[in-house]
Amino acid sequence: LSEVLPDQAAAGAATVTSDVAVRDYLLDWCSKSLSDYPDLRLDNFSACWSDGRAFLYLIHRFRPNLVDPSRIPAMSAEERLRLAFALNERHLGVSSLLDPEDVNMPEPDERSLITYVSSIYDVVAEHRTPQQRQRQPLGAASGASIGDSSWEEYRRSALELLTWLRQSISSADLVGRDLTSGLSQMRAIAERFEAQRRADAEQRMAQKSALVRRYDELLSGVGNVGSVRIEPELRPDQLERAWERYNLAVNERERALQQRIAKLERLYKLGDSVRNEASEAEAQVRAIASELQSLSPDAHPMDAERALRGLTSGLSEVGQRVDKLFNQVQELREEQYSQAEHLYHRLCSLHLSLLGPEPPGGLGIREAGQPGRFRRHAEQLLQQGSTSAGGVGSGFYDEVASVSQAFSSSPAYADLRRCMAWIRQREEQLRRSQQPPAGADVAAVHDIAELLRRLSASVIQQRAQIDACESARAGLSAGEERETFDRLLGELDAAYRALLQAANRRLAETEELLAFMESAEAEVAWLAEKESEVLGHDWGSSGLDTDDVEIYFK
Known part of the structure; x- marks a missing residue:
């Protein structure tokens, strides 16, 4: 205790030489510090402290912003002690040498209380009054004092x-x-x-x-x-x-x-890589479009089919590349890379150019004022008997091709083949269309929903082409030719219905997710508004009405 309390008594004349003098000196300091608090008697370091009021009033005396004295009488002894010890440790740096159970008794240990209260005294020493400072010098017994x-x-x-x-x-x-x-x-x-x-x-x-x-x-x-x-x-x-x-x-x-x-360097490197690959993919699409447009409708069917097979392979490669880039851009978005949104919308434009039915300009797939020229030119070639991206490798398409060779005089099979190739192409596009990735925001899901709406609309428009195939049936002769056509037409209709159902289901799921996310975003905004109200409130205000606060939170 001699390291904590001063070694001179009230007027500086009597030297503290015993535990009794130390106790009396500290008790006198506590009594005078708390003299303004009513109904509080301090004449010992035992029973007077057992209910916890003295500890809380002592905290309020030197740190009034930590304790509301009006609430102290309504608290139990254990609640007061627990709160006092916690506040002393958290705000004053006084170690919890005592537990509430050690003090909440008729006669707590005097020496333990003196030690704990002296620790409080040591922390709040700078708050003492001038009179107290005169009686509690900072210097040594040899004569050093606060004036040293x-x-x-x-x-x-x-x-x-x-x-x-x-x-x-x-x-x-x-x-x-x-x-x-x-x-x-x-x-x-x-x-x-x-x-x-x-x-x-x-x-x-x-x-x-x-x-x-x-x-x-x-x-x-x-x-x-x-x-x-x-x-x-x-x-x-x-x-x-x-x-x-x-x-x-x-x-x-x-x-x-x-x-x-290091993380930013990795993200910048990844961003540069995505940007370069996107440029290469855009150039590849422009080259494919240019090559396709250069094909003449008068070209030999075998030459046209060979050329289209090469172009189909190139488009498939671009599609896989775009899928990979979407995953990389999602990582950039999650890490809040500054150019992530720009890259994402750039890839969306590239993806739209692959989906159709009317791809955006600027990639060379269509010319200004001639929407859909890319698609119409391909259809002209397909009508001559050449294959398409969706039909390559398809058993149905191979059968239609072989039948059309047997009945080459009938143009109906070319229409069947063209429609089935279109369906296979849209099935592949639907398969490659990106599901909303984990962590996607509302704008990302909205873009995906827009892609699916366009795809679904193109499938609905294709119904007229399917019906046109059926009307061509009248020009076929009865017998094996018409039976084969009817069977293939039934398979075409079933494939179309399956595609329409899949496109609508994917669109409905995405729109449902979008509606949920928009609603959730509104809820989060409401929560953020309420949180800002609470965090922005001045809880240390001397005029704080705790009853109003309680009503507000209820």
Whole structure:
């Protein structure tokens, strides 16, 4: 206790030489500090503290923002003690040497209470009145006092260093927290942080070393550390601990900055790769469109089919490439890469150019003023008997091709083959159409829904072409030719119905997801608004009406 309490009594004349004098001195300090609180009697360190009121009033005396005294009488003894010990530990740094069960009894241990209250006294010493300070000198028994300029100089310098360390720890945690900072910005932040650290460390290390030497010099003139009334946190050992916490915080922030830089470098590299591959895919689509448009409707069917097989292979390759790029862009979006949305919409445009039925301009698939020229030109070639992307490898298509050779005089089979090839192509496009990825936002799902709406609309429009195939049946002769046509027409109709059902189902699922996400987004916005109200409220206001707050939350 002699290290915590001053070694001179009330007027500075009587030396504290026994536990009784220490107890009386501390009890006198507590009584005078709490003299303004009614119905509180303090004449011992035992029963007077058992209900917890004295602890809470003592906290309120020096930290009024932590305790509402009007609520103290309504609390139980255990609630008061538990709250007091928690507040002392969290806000005053006083270790919980006691449990509520140790004090909530008729006669708690006096020595334990004196030790705990003296720890509170040590923390709140700077809040003492001028009269108390006159009776509680900071100096030593040899004559050092609060007026001793050497000790006061040490105290001011140590307090300045401690304050800087604490502020630096807090500010270091905020460096580089802005996730919108780009790679060059983050590198500049890291460089400035490291340069500032080196400059500060050299200066502050010299200051700390000088304080340690000065403390030892002053202490040698006193001879007893217990007689020196310097706040514990300003002593060299505590300053060293604060310095270690500062180094730890700075090292952790430097490590976090380097990790962020490495992550941004990876994202920028991935973004450049996606951008380059998207450009290559767009160029590939333009080349395919140009080559297809260069084919003449008068070309030999075998030459046309051979050319279309090559173009189909190229389109399939582009489709796979786009699927891969969509996955990479989703990763960029999740990591909040600055150009992610631009790349995403660029890929959507590329995807639309593959889906049709009227792809966007700018990729060379159609010419201005001639929407759908790419598709119409392909259909002209297919009408001559050439194959298509969707029909390659299809058993139905191969059978239609062989039958059309047997009945080459009938154009009806060319219509059948063209329609089935179109269905197979749309089936492949529907299969490749992207499901909304995990973490997709409303805008992403809306874009996917728009793609599916266009696909579904094109399937509905194709019904007229299917019906046109059926009308061609009248031109066939009865017998084997008509029976074969009817069987293939039935398979075509079944394939069309399956495609229409699949497209509508995928569209309905996506639209349902979109409706849910829009509703959920509105709910989240409402929650954010309420949260901002609570976080923005001044809970430390002296005019706070707790009853109104309780009603608000109810």
